Amino acid sequence: EAGVVQSPRYKIIEKKQPVAFWCNPISGHNTLYWYRQNLGQGPELLIRYENEEAVDDSQLPKDRFSAERLKGVDSTLKIQPAELGDSAVYLCASSLEGRQGDYGYTFGSGTRLTVV
């Protein structure tokens, strides 16, 4: 079974430029999460999807961040424009609906963003 797939693995952009990250969850997992992990910190939730619906986006900086999950499978997280403080690792994770509390969830390999 393929795990959570993310791309790209690394991205370096200049500030004020746009950037997008892509995530393909584990097959059959209808819950998808985007987390951001700053250096030396634990992951922090940005947004959680149940199928196509964003059910928790309270931590997403909506002035510059947007996300979508068309057809309830793949998801894209976008930043426009990027700021220096957005440099971090962006992690995608997935789980069976309602089961993340039981078994935790699996992370993808992450996208390391550097804004210069």
Added chain:
Amino acid sequence: QKEVEQNSGPLSVPEGAIASLNCTYSDRGSQSFFWYRQYSGKSPELIMFIYSNGDKEDGRFTAQLNKASQYVSLLIRDSQPSDSATYLCAVNTEYGNKLVFGAGTILRVKS
């Protein structure tokens, strides 16, 4: 007060010793608790979860939970240099149905 707190370390132990990692949480309604291991430059990997008070053993790893004290720990027996990593404690909060992570404890096992 942070929702999940961990000592950042680094915690240094000699090879073969027991490493003890600790975590406290603030949401008294939390029901499930997780330990993730994260090697440098890699994504977090789930190694243990526990729901009930007491101990849960899996190989060299033992998770301990005390809900009354809002405390969860991870013991690693016979520590190996390959155990050197950051260990993240995560808690499923009663509200929001999501995992909240601590900042992690850096473990260094010296041979």
